[in-house]
Amino acid sequence: MTPLIEFDEVGKHFPGVVALDKVSFAIGKGEVHGLVGENGAGKSTLVNILAGAFNEYHGNIRVNGQEVRLTSFSSSEKLGICTVFQEPNVLLNLDVPTNVFLGKEPVLSGMGMFVDKKLRYRETERILRDKIKIKIDLKKKVGELSISERQIIGIVKGLVRNADIFILDEPTASLTRSEISNLFNIIRELRESGKTTIFISHRLNEIFEITNRLTVLRDGHHICSVETRTMSLDELISAMVGKKIESRYPRTEAHGEKTLLEVQGLSRQGEFENVSFRLHAGEVLGIAGVMGAGRTELVKTIFGATKKSSGKIFVEGEEVEKASPRQAIGRGIGLLTEDRRNESLILVLDVLKNIILAKLQKVVKYRAVNFSIARKHATRFVDMLAIKTPSLAQKVEFLSGGNQQKVVFSKLLFADSRILIVDEPTKGIDVGAKFEIYKIIHDLSTQGVGVIIISSEIPELIGLCHTIVVLHEGRMVASLPNRDMTEEYILSLALGERVV
Amino acid sequence: MKYKTLFTRYGLILILAAMVIIATLVSPAFLTYDNLMNIIRQISMVAIIAIGATIVLIIGGIDLSVGSTAVFCSVFFAGLVSYNGLPIWLAFALSLIAGMGVGLFNGSITVGFSVPPFIVTLASMNALRGLAYIYTNGGVPISRVPPEFSWLGRDYIWLVPVPVVIMLLLFLVFAAFLNYTKSGIYLYAVGGNEKASNLSGIRVKWVKIMAYVIGGGLAAVSGVILASRLNSGQPAAGGDLLFNAITAAVLGGTSLSGGEGTLRGTLIGAIIIGITVNIMTLLNVIFFYQLVIQGFILLGAVILDVTMKKR
Numbered sequence: 001m002t003p004l005i006e007f008d009e010v011g012k013h014f015p016g017v018v019a020l021d022k023v024s025f026a027i028g029k030g031e032v033h034g035l036v037g038e039n040g041a042g043k044s045t046l047v048n049i050l051a052g053a054f055n056e057y058h059g060n061i062r063v064n065g066q067e068v069r070l071t072s073f074s075s076s077e078k079l080g081i082c083t084v085f086q087e088p089n090v091l092l093n094l095d096v097p098t099n100v101f102l103g104k105e106p107v108l109s110g111m112g113m114f115v116d117k118k119l120r121y122r123e124t125e126r127i128l129r130d131k132i133k134i135k136i137d138l139k140k141k142v143g144e145l146s147i148s149e150r151q152i153i154g155i156v157k158g159l160v161r162n163a164d165i166f167i168l169d170e171p172t173a174s175l176t177r178s179e180i181s182n183l184f185n186i187i188r189e190l191r192e193s194g195k196t197t198i199f200i201s202h203r204l205n206e207i208f209e210i211t212n213r214l215t216v217l218r219d220g221h222h223i224c225s226v227e228t229r230t231m232s233l234d235e236l237i238s239a240m241v242g243k244k245i246e247s248r249y250p251r252t253e254a255h256g257e258k259t260l261l262e263v264q265g266l267s268r269q270g271e272f273e274n275v276s277f278r279l280h281a282g283e284v285l286g287i288a289g290v291m292g293a294g295r296t297e298l299v300k301t302i303f304g305a306t307k308k309s310s311g312k313i314f315v316e317g318e319e320v321e322k323a324s325p326r327q328a329i330g331r332g333i334g335l336l337t338e339d340r341r342n343e344s345l346i347l348v349l350d351v352l353k354n355i356i357l358a359k360l361q362k363v364v365k366y367r368a369v370n371f372s373i374a375r376k377h378a379t380r381f382v383d384m385l386a387i388k389t390p391s392l393a394q395k396v397e398f399l400s401g402g403n404q405q406k407v408v409f410s411k412l413l414f415a416d417s418r419i420l421i422v423d424e425p426t427k428g429i430d431v432g433a434k435f436e437i438y439k440i441i442h443d444l445s446t447q448g449v450g451v452i453i454i455s456s457e458i459p460e461l462i463g464l465c466h467t468i469v470v471l472h473e474g475r476m477v478a479s480l481p482n483r484d485m486t487e488e489y490i491l492s493l494a495l496g497e498r499v500v
Numbered sequence: 501m502k503y504k505t506l507f508t509r510y511g512l513i514l515i516l517a518a519m520v521i522i523a524t525l526v527s528p529a530f531l532t533y534d535n536l537m538n539i540i541r542q543i544s545m546v547a548i549i550a551i552g553a554t555i556v557l558i559i560g561g562i563d564l565s566v567g568s569t570a571v572f573c574s575v576f577f578a579g580l581v582s583y584n585g586l587p588i589w590l591a592f593a594l595s596l597i598a599g600m601g602v603g604l605f606n607g608s609i610t611v612g613f614s615v616p617p618f619i620v621t622l623a624s625m626n627a628l629r630g631l632a633y634i635y636t637n638g639g640v641p642i643s644r645v646p647p648e649f650s651w652l653g654r655d656y657i658w659l660v661p662v663p664v665v666i667m668l669l670l671f672l673v674f675a676a677f678l679n680y681t682k683s684g685i686y687l688y689a690v691g692g693n694e695k696a697s698n699l700s701g702i703r704v705k706w707v708k709i710m711a712y713v714i715g716g717g718l719a720a721v722s723g724v725i726l727a728s729r730l731n732s733g734q735p736a737a738g739g740d741l742l743f744n745a746i747t748a749a750v751l752g753g754t755s756l757s758g759g760e761g762t763l764r765g766t767l768i769g770a771i772i773i774g775i776t777v778n779i780m781t782l783l784n785v786i787f788f789y790q791l792v793i794q795g796f797i798l799l800g801a802v803i804l805d806v807t808m809k810k811r
Contacts, residue, residue: 347692348759
């Protein structure tokens, strides 16, 4: 292997999170190199570093033996790196040749200002015909093309710029079978012409199909870089998942009998279909699945933030007819959204107002909000959940991620939620605070609250849940009682590698 | 961060104090009871509109039609009294309803069709100005009014001008509304984050419409005072109301991106504008130069707002 890109202790830190920690490995010339890991493993961070998305990172990167600093998109492009994101960076309002040559427009000879549109068109046509071997209507605006075609245009853009390294970041996530096989043909073409491809996918069968070497990342660390054919599926999954740490989780106890929430054949067009489960008092129910499995979409529909297309929802035996967040809160459902900063909190408001917002009527007396009562409630939650804030009047935007998350929990508890839906509650939170969140969830369940938890960290689900529902591409593939469950088993179900 | 809180808490009052000192030094006529009352009376109409402008800015919107609404309501008020012979109180009530109706229109269109409020209120700004001229038969001032017509604008309660009393009352009422009622807190929440507000069970659309209705109603009150002060209905008056109301709100620290703003700040902002105009007048600055200077004051306030956000 002749190394083309070498990473030397490359790292990236965000406030409170180490996304990538001293990663060292090499990618060889002419390889199709798979980058594998669970959500949060550091794949995207690594890709973003190569794409020049960050203006600083730790460690060194060498391309062709030369040390480089990739601190802007243009510095990355100059080194011949072409990054195609899942939603490619193209201008939807412009046609194909304009997109392909954007910033590199050929000009009419002798008339420096005027773009040679004919040349641009012919070149694009030629590359598509000879190198990609796919027909795309060049006169269409890119917005009218499919995601797959947009990705191809991203690749053509790279070819026009004589790129040597193509990074495809989860390109297959929203493609159909035939589009995927087209894409794989293109990758093979690239390989034959001596180009190097870095391929990222959650679908391990694709990794085995198209890559010849692969690198596994986990929790920001480099685990291994090997020839693909030397590894089995089980070995790969073990490498991605790593060792379990069970003692981090409080012990679960038997849950109650009463059904709090029942979902029957719930579907929403294009997002998820025919999901059924029951949530009992005191039960913690986990929803597992990879990105795009429809987990967040499912709980948003249960909460009434989006409309179902069919199926039924019962809350404490009563069918929910007209679902809306307002109704859901009234029925005692609380939702902690995955996107805490944009959907759960109002950052410009203080801790107190955020906590009381969803059920102000509880503290209204004579038509006015009684702030002294409100403060008493809020103080109780601040103490109970150990929220670190200088005062109740602190704007929540200045709190740490973990403390913000606890404010959201307080908000849901203040609204008397008996059914708590928490979507990635520990995302972007440091380890200590994670443990506190687990304890909060556990304590609530012992008090009879039913909890639905979505998490991409499967150990979390195994550690906390009585039941785990697994979604794969919008379909419910399993509902498992949590007995002797292994991470490998759930992950393979979630990836569609195995069926129950 | 520390400087920022210090500034937002006391900066405005410091600026106000500095202006008072400078004005006193520059003109001996400044610090007299008559002149001060004059300033406050002059700003009262702008300040009342600015309450509404602040509330609309808090929800993350903007209402460019407030000035025109005020002017329309002022001629409507005068017309109801003069043309139709209605009693003052009834004319006042109907004008108030008209103003709130304009707000309802602006709010419903903005929310119902997802049209940016800038465009909706720009359109109604123009339309209302036109309506004011149409209503007055092409701009003929409505001046045949009974003597009690001017009470609201020109009289005093004890030693304080009536418009100032109304203004102070409205500030108290709406400050309490914003700080202590459910609706008030929802206004801030919606302006801070619409998505999160919706997921918190707040009826975002109603809250937004409410803000515009309040804005329209307050513009109507201001318009009635304007008519009373002029002792007539004049469609050409009140050209500076919109500009000064927005400037007062922004000077007072109301965020253009929504979710932040206090009426205390807006009131001080209005007083600062009043003093600026007063000093310039005392120093015989020509009116057109005053417009230029005021323009730059607004610009400065916005730049300050934006740079403070970045820190």
